[in-house]
Amino acid sequence: MMSFIHKRIKQKIAFSIFGLISMIVVGILFVILGFIIFRGISVINWGFLTKMPEEGMTKGGIFPAIVGTLCLIAGSMIFAFPIGVLSAIYLNEYLKENWLKKFMRSMTNNLAGIPSIVFGLFGMALFVNKLKFGDSILAGSLTLGLLALPVIIRTTEEALKSVPDHLRIGSYALGATKLQTIRRVVLPIAAPNIITGLILSISRVSGETAPILFTVAAYFLPKLPHSMFDQAMALPYHLYVLTTSGTNMEASRPMAYGTAFVLIMIVLIANLLANVFRRYFGKKNKMN
Amino acid sequence: MNLTNTLEIQETFPDIADEMLKAQTKDVNLYYKDFHALKNINFAIKANTVTALIGPSGCGKSTFLRLFNRMNDLISGVKITGDVLLEGENIYKKGIVVDELRKSVGMVFQKPNPFPKSIYENVAYGLRVNGYDHKDSIDEIVERSLKQAALWDEVKDKLKKSAYELSGGQQQRLCIARALAIEPSLILMDEPASALDPLSTSKIEELIYDLKNKYTIVIVTHNMQQAGRVSDYTAFFYLGELIEYDKTKTMFINPQNIKTQNYITGRFG
Amino acid sequence: MNRKRLKIFEKVFGAVLFSSSTVTSLTVLFIIVFLFNEGIGLFNSTPVEKKYQFIVSNNNTVKELSSKQLKDIFNYDITNWKQLGGSNDSILLFTINDLSTYFTDDELGANFENLPSKINELIKKNPGILAYLSDKYVPQHLEGHVIPLTKISIKDFVTGTEWYPTSEPAPQFGVLPLILGTLWVSFGAILIALPLGLATAIFMAEVASQRLRNILKPVIELLAGIPSVVYGFFGLVVLVPLIQQLFNLPVGETALAGSIILGIMALPTIITVSEDALRTTPTSLKEASLALGATRWQTITRVTVPYARSGITAASILGIGRAVGETMAVLMVTGNAGVIPHTFLQPVRTIPATIAAELGESSYGGLHFKALFALGILLFLITLIINTSVELIKSRKRS
Numbered sequence: 001m002m003s004f005i006h007k008r009i010k011q012k013i014a015f016s017i018f019g020l021i022s023m024i025v026v027g028i029l030f031v032i033l034g035f036i037i038f039r040g041i042s043v044i045n046w047g048f049l050t051k052m053p054e055e056g057m058t059k060g061g062i063f064p065a066i067v068g069t070l071c072l073i074a075g076s077m078i079f080a081f082p083i084g085v086l087s088a089i090y091l092n093e094y095l096k097e098n099w100l101k102k103f104m105r106s107m108t109n110n111l112a113g114i115p116s117i118v119f120g121l122f123g124m125a126l127f128v129n130k131l132k133f134g135d136s137i138l139a140g141s142l143t144l145g146l147l148a149l150p151v152i153i154r155t156t157e158e159a160l161k162s163v164p165d166h167l168r169i170g171s172y173a174l175g176a177t178k179l180q181t182i183r184r185v186v187l188p189i190a191a192p193n194i195i196t197g198l199i200l201s202i203s204r205v206s207g208e209t210a211p212i213l214f215t216v217a218a219y220f221l222p223k224l225p226h227s228m229f230d231q232a233m234a235l236p237y238h239l240y241v242l243t244t245s246g247t248n249m250e251a252s253r254p255m256a257y258g259t260a261f262v263l264i265m266i267v268l269i270a271n272l273l274a275n276v277f278r279r280y281f282g283k284k285n286k287m288n
Numbered sequence: 289m290n291l292t293n294t295l296e297i298q299e300t301f302p303d304i305a306d307e308m309l310k311a312q313t314k315d316v317n318l319y320y321k322d323f324h325a326l327k328n329i330n331f332a333i334k335a336n337t338v339t340a341l342i343g344p345s346g347c348g349k350s351t352f353l354r355l356f357n358r359m360n361d362l363i364s365g366v367k368i369t370g371d372v373l374l375e376g377e378n379i380y381k382k383g384i385v386v387d388e389l390r391k392s393v394g395m396v397f398q399k400p401n402p403f404p405k406s407i408y409e410n411v412a413y414g415l416r417v418n419g420y421d422h423k424d425s426i427d428e429i430v431e432r433s434l435k436q437a438a439l440w441d442e443v444k445d446k447l448k449k450s451a452y453e454l455s456g457g458q459q460q461r462l463c464i465a466r467a468l469a470i471e472p473s474l475i476l477m478d479e480p481a482s483a484l485d486p487l488s489t490s491k492i493e494e495l496i497y498d499l500k501n502k503y504t505i506v507i508v509t510h511n512m513q514q515a516g517r518v519s520d521y522t523a524f525f526y527l528g529e530l531i532e533y534d535k536t537k538t539m540f541i542n543p544q545n546i547k548t549q550n551y552i553t554g555r556f557g
Numbered sequence: 558m559n560r561k562r563l564k565i566f567e568k569v570f571g572a573v574l575f576s577s578s579t580v581t582s583l584t585v586l587f588i589i590v591f592l593f594n595e596g597i598g599l600f601n602s603t604p605v606e607k608k609y610q611f612i613v614s615n616n617n618t619v620k621e622l623s624s625k626q627l628k629d630i631f632n633y634d635i636t637n638w639k640q641l642g643g644s645n646d647s648i649l650l651f652t653i654n655d656l657s658t659y660f661t662d663d664e665l666g667a668n669f670e671n672l673p674s675k676i677n678e679l680i681k682k683n684p685g686i687l688a689y690l691s692d693k694y695v696p697q698h699l700e701g702h703v704i705p706l707t708k709i710s711i712k713d714f715v716t717g718t719e720w721y722p723t724s725e726p727a728p729q730f731g732v733l734p735l736i737l738g739t740l741w742v743s744f745g746a747i748l749i750a751l752p753l754g755l756a757t758a759i760f761m762a763e764v765a766s767q768r769l770r771n772i773l774k775p776v777i778e779l780l781a782g783i784p785s786v787v788y789g790f791f792g793l794v795v796l797v798p799l800i801q802q803l804f805n806l807p808v809g810e811t812a813l814a815g816s817i818i819l820g821i822m823a824l825p826t827i828i829t830v831s832e833d834a835l836r837t838t839p840t841s842l843k844e845a846s847l848a849l850g851a852t853r854w855q856t857i858t859r860v861t862v863p864y865a866r867s868g869i870t871a872a873s874i875l876g877i878g879r880a881v882g883e884t885m886a887v888l889m890v891t892g893n894a895g896v897i898p899h900t901f902l903q904p905v906r907t908i909p910a911t912i913a914a915e916l917g918e919s920s921y922g923g924l925h926f927k928a929l930f931a932l933g934i935l936l937f938l939i940t941l942i943i944n945t946s947v948e949l950i951k952s953r954k955r956s
Contacts, residue, residue, distance in 0.1 A: 007419065008385065011854035015764050021756040022765070022773060025828075028821055029780045032791050086577035094574060106948065107582040113944040114588065114937065115882025116785075117909040121916070121933040125591040129921065149581055179567045200782070207784025210884040210909070214916055236786040236885075243790050244889060253794075260790050267782045275775055357848055364767065391850030401841040403860060414849035417859065463845070470849060 033264060040261025043254045049262075052222040057242060058251035062259055067224050068137070068232030069206055072216065075141025075228065076148055076205050081198055083145075084152030091153070092160040093182055112150035116210040119147050124214040138228040140216025147211055148201040155197025159190035192281030196274045203270035207263055209236040219245075235263050309373075310335040310474055310504040311356060316370035318351060318360065325351050327528045329370075333474070333521075338496060338505045340519035340536065342512065344551065347525040349508045353476050356506070357393040358386050375473065391418055394467030394475040394503075399483045400459035402451035402466070407443050410451045410462055414470040429469050436502075437465035438495050457488025464495065468503075475499070477507040481514065493518050512552060516540055524548045592937060596930030600714070603706045604924070605726055610695055612688040613704045614680055619643040623707035625717070627727035630687060638685060646685030653694060673697065689726055714931065720895040720906075722915065722925040730928045732935065734897045738812070738905035741898050742887060743880035745816025746823055751873055753820075754827030758872075761828070762835040763857050781825035789889030792818040797890055804902055810892030813901040818886045823876035830875055834868020835861055871947045878943040882936065884909035908936050 051061030087108075095101040123143030133139040163186050171181040187194075209217075217237040225232045242256040243249065311333040318326035326348050333339050341349040354360045355372050358379065371378045379389050391414070402410050411430045420426060430447070434440040439461045443454070451462055460480060467475060477496070481489040496505060496518045509515050515522050516536060523533040524545070532539060532548045543549040604624035605611075611622065619641050622630075629635040630648055639645045656665065656672075659679060665671050673696030680686055680701040688701075695703075707713075709730060717731020761773050792814055801809030838861045846856040862869070892904025893914060912929050919925035 007417070007852050007855060008387070011852045014854045015760075018756045018760040018764060021753055022760040025753060025757050025780075025824060026773065026776050028824075029776055032783065032788075032821075033779075035791065035795065036787065083577045083580060086574050087581045090574035090578040094571065095578075104578050104582045107585050109948065110585050110941065110944055111581070113878060113882075113940050114585070115884065115909055115940055117882070117884040117912050118588065118592070118933050118937050118940075121595075121912065121930060122588045122591050124916070125595050125930070126587070130591075146584055149584070153581065177563060177567055179563075179570050203782055207782075207786065209784070209786045210913055213913055236784050239786050239790055240885060240889070243793055256790065260787050263784055263787055267784065268779070271775070271779050271782055359844065359848065362844070362847070387847070387850045387852050390848055393848075395845075395848035397841055397845065399841060401839070401845045403842060403845070404864060413846070413851075413859070417846070417849060417851035417855045466845075466849065 033268075036257065036260045036264050039257040040264070043258030044261060048258050053220065053255070054222075056248055056252070057220060057255060058248050059255075062233075062235070062238060062255070062262065064221060064224055065233040065235045065238040065259065066262065068216075068218075069235040071137050071225060071228075071232055072140050072144055072212065072234055073202050073206055075137055076144035077198070077202060079142060080145035080148040080152055080201070084149050085156050085194060087149075088153045088156035088160060089182060092157050093178070093186065108150050108153050111146075112154070116147060116208055117213075119143055119211040120213050120215065122146075123211060128215055133229065135214075135216055135218075135231045136229045137216055137225055137232050140212045140232070140234075141228070143211045143215045144205045144208060147208060148205050151201040151204060152197055155200065156190070156194050159193030159197065160186060162193065163189045192277055196277050199270050199274045199277065203267050203274075206266050206270075207236050209234075209240055212237055235259055235266075239263065308335050309333065310375065311506075312371075312373040313355065314371040314373070316355065316368065316372060318348075318355070318369075319367045320363070321365045325528050326355075329530050331523065331530060331533065333504060333506060335504050336500060336502075337520040338500055338507060338518050339521045339523065340515035341506065341508045341523050341525060342510070342515050342551070343525035343531075345510065348528040349523075349525045350478055352525065353478055353506060353508050356474060356476055357390045357395055359395070361386065391470050392473050394470065394472035396460070396463050396467055396475065396477040396480045398479045400456055400463055402454075402459050402462050405451060406448050407451050407454070407462060408447040411465050411469050414466060418470065433465040433469040434462075436468050436499065437461045438491065438498075439465055455488070457484050457491060460484060460488070460492060461495065464492075464499075468499075473504065475503050475505045477505060479508050479510060482510065489514075512540075512554075524551060526551070589937070592930055592934045596927055596932075596934050599709055599730065599924065599927040599931045600711055601708045602924065602927075604709055604728060604730070605706060608692045609726065610690055610692060610703045611706065612680060612686075612690060612695065612699065612701045614684045614686055614701050616684050617643055617646075617701075617704070619704065621705045621707050623713070624709070624727045624729060625713075625719075627706070628719075628721075628724070628729060631727065644684070649683045649686045651679065651686055651688040653690060677701075714928075715935075718897060720911070722919075722928055728924060730924075730931075732908070732932060734895050735906055735908045735911050735932070736935075737897050738891075738895075739881055739907040739909075741812050741901070741905055742815040742819060742891060742907055743877050745812060745901060746819035746880040747873060747877050749816060749820030750823040750827050750876055754824050754872070754876070755831055755869065757824075758828045758831035758835060759857060759862070762832045763853065763861060777825050777828050780821070781829075785822065785883060785885045786889075788818050788822055789886035792886060792890040800902075806902055808892055808904060810890055810904050811902050812891060812898055812905040815887045815891035815905065815907070816901065818890055819880040819883055822883060822886060823879045826879050827872045827876040830872035831865070831869050834865040834872065837868065838864040867950050867953065871950045874943055874947050874950070878940055878947075881907075881943070882909060882940055884913050888913050908932050912936075 048061040049066065050063050052063055054060030091101065091104060095104070120143065123139055127133045127139035127142050128135060167185050167189070168181055171185045176184070212234055216232055216234065218231040218233050219241055221231060221233050239256055239259040242252045242259060309332050313329050313331040316326055316329045317324070329352065341353060343349050351360060355368070356374065360366050360368065368380060372380055374393070403413060405413070408430055411433050412426050415426055415429060431440065434443060439458060442458060451459060454462060481492045484492065493514065496507065499505060507519065519536045521534065522536040522539045524531045524539070526547050532543060532545045539548065540552060543552055613619070617638065619638055622641070626635060626641060630650065635641065635648065637645065637647050660675050665675060672694060676688065676694065677696045677698070677700040680688060686701070714730055714732055716733055717729060718733050719729040719731045720734055721729040761770050765773065796814050796817060797809035799809070800806065800811060800814050842860050842864065843856050846860045847853070851859065887907050888910040891907065891910065893906040893910055894904035895906045898905045912932055915925065916929050919929060
């Protein structure tokens with residue numbers, strides 16, 4: 001009898017501790033988000049979002065950094081999204097279980113595990129120096145695109161896997177070719193989840209700093225880029241500069257809070273959007 | 289014959305006195321969300337007998353079996369009304385400690401599911417989680433349980449080996465030994481031989497027959513011959529209802545209900 | 558006809574798909590090639606920039622000098638050739654700036670036309686001399702000889718204890734402090750993240766209701782989505798001052814700050830991977846345990862966690878991998894002192910932070926630049942080992 005009470009008390013204590021720890025983990029997130037939102041929101045106004053930085057980046061806004069980040073998002077996705085989706089289709093729909101598939105899969109996994117700073121080094125060696133793009137939006141976009149590739153491939157593959165096989169077989173049975181089956185049956189069902197992957201990789205790309213350090217990012221450039229061969233400012237690098245190497249770090253602190261706020265908002269909105277997408281279309285698919 | 293209360297059970301089995309009943313259910317209903325899975329079941333299990341639960345898949349026999357050790361509690365969305373008595377005590381009343389209850393009800397599952405531990409540790413598991421830690425007595429109980437499960441001779445030299453080195457039939461007997469080690473007053477078996485070859489199946493059936501002297505056993509099976517061979521009483525479930533419950537011999541020779549008759553003769557199922 | 562065109566189109570599309578996957582797969586190989594291409598030049602090159610020579614007297618028997626020895630000589634830690642295996646002569650260090658100590662302007666001539674002969678004279682007169690001269694000042698008929706410098710070897714690179722890539726005249730490319738700094742910070746991170754992450758994973762997989770899980774899951778995803786520079790910023794403005802005050806330190810930028818921030822960043826990986834692993838434990842095993850009277854907690858500790866052990870190991874390794882490769886947050890909170898750390902309350906410098914901080918200042922193609930790419934190779938290899946071991950653990954589990 002004693003042992004019964006003993007083990008039940010043990011369970012109660014363990015579960016309470018584990019619950020508490022989980023709440024701490026959630027708490028950490030809310031502390032970080034709360035802190036940045038609370039400090040940042042007072043900085044945010046129309047001028048902050050649409051003006052050039054002024055007076056050694058202690059006044060004005062972050063407009064060029066926003067534009068730069070948007071350019072990088074667009075540039076990297078134009079490159080990575082099609083290649084990623086096509087690779088995933090090839091891996092999941094075309095390749096049989098053989099050495100090639102194993103090789104490609106393990107390469108994709110390895111690519112996902114490479115630290116972002118190594119991508120930065122690679123981007124500098126190949127795009128900036130070898131291909132002579134110089135520090136440019138093009139070089140930065142390509143580097144970020146490579147980083148996003150494994151993310152897009154993985155989410156797309158999962159989306160494709162969630163399409164039940166009997167639908168494919170049904171389509172073949174009606175005389176459809178492989179391509180027709182993919183286009184008319186598989187992709188429409190997988191589309192919401194593929195888009196979710198796209199949104200999440202946009203969120204990822206917008207916050208990466210290390211890969212753009214040596215490929216595109218400008219310390220201070222109070223004008224907008226004119227072509228993809230121009231340098232550009234970017235939000236994450238701007239935040240780094242403001243906090244660690246600005247000319248007057250104390251005075252530019254509010255600017256830093258504002259920049260962090262904008263970054264956090266991009267991530268929050270992207271995550272929210274992805275979740276809504278997943279839930280809304282997930283349900284719709286289930287009902288069909 | 290649809291039994292609606294204990295009185296009728298007494299009428300059906302005049303030889304069963306109250307104190308001989310190991311377990312009973314009274315007006316038990318079980319809902320899984322909106323699905324009415326068990327409908328008003330009144331049932332009694334006589335001590336030191338083997339009771340077989342038969343019926344087509346989805347009829348609720350496994351769910352009914354799991355009432356007695358409250359395994360249905362693990363599924364969210366399950367609601368249970370009515371009383372389930374084990375040795376006269378309602379096991380669904382407030383203050384019942386589920387793990388204490390489960391210690392006194394052993395269970396053997398459809399597929400052999402030994403833990404990824406040694407043969408010895410598998411049998412000792414129930415003792416250890418219930419706070420026994422006297423090594424000599426654990427040794428003794430492990431040996432006794434393996435002997436009762438007719439497995440001792442085959443494994444006595446390799447108690448420290450992984451349970452996964454045993455054959456499927458041996459694994460299932462190990463799982464029975466594991467259940468016996470905590471000396472349950474009731475043993476539930478959920479299609480214990482359905483995943484086994486004929487030879488292993490007959491060993492398990494012999495074992496069940498032997499265990500009857502000491503234990504009370506309820507067995508779910510989809511195999512009519514098996515029910516006929518091992519059980520004293522048989523209950524036929526259909527669509528969540530208890531259709532017929534009688535001595536096995538009576539029921540197999542002269543079923544009262546046309547549904548029972550159809551099922552036993554293999555016309556559906 | 559239409560059918561035929563369809564077939565051709567089908568073929569073309571297949572080829573497009575194939576080339577996309579090939580590009581993806583080959584990227585890893587490309588990365589390896591380019592890192593090596595830029596970084597491998599560090600090895601087997603002399604540690605001093607070209608156009609400079611070290612000259613010793615003809616009587617000097619020392620065969621060659623390493624970068625480390627040069628540094629010690631210039632710091633006056635080594636003052637006699639005896640210490641380097643030569644004859645018992647104290648070392649006389651001579652650079653072009655020392656000219657005026659030995660010669661007057663008249664002696665050198667108006668246009669330094671006497672400089673070569675004077676230097677030769679000096680070398681002849683002082684058996685212990687070590688002259689550090691630009692090529693253009695080295696006399697044509699040298700009365701001494703140029704002492705060769707030990708080439709940088711992989712061993713020196715990995716085991717060298719000093720990282721002064723820009724020091725003159727002898728830069729030091731020892732990455733041991735950076736490796737140790739990376740390991741300290743990463744293991745500190747895992748020490749923090751593993752208990753928290755595992756507890757949360759167990760809570761989510763085995764304890765929490767479906768509804769609570771539906772709340773926790775997006776929170777964990779969000780934690781993974783916050784950019785590392787924001788973590789770094791938060792660490793810098795909140796955590797670093799806190800640590801400084803708490804432990805009464807001169808600076809708050811420490812290994813501890815890095816470990817805490819990295820620990821938080823590694824949490825989502827550890828939680829997600831462990832939770833997935835815990836979920837692979839068959840229900841039948843958990844039921845068997847519960848049916849024997851075990852509590853849910855006993856079932857977790859005795860059945861579920863042991864069953865998921867390899868998955869949990871994989872989760873911790875992946876978490877370490879995340880921490881090892883993380884750049885910006887670490888760069889912002891660890892203080893970046895390139896010394897071998899002894900406590901968590903010291904500033905440290907990690908491999909990725911070093912690359913990020915220094916690549917911008919290094920000249921393209923120079924030794925420093927190459928050394929940073931060599932660091933990149935090292936980092937790549939570490940993460941490759943980590944990824945491969947995770948794959949191995951997973952495949953062993955499957956079989």
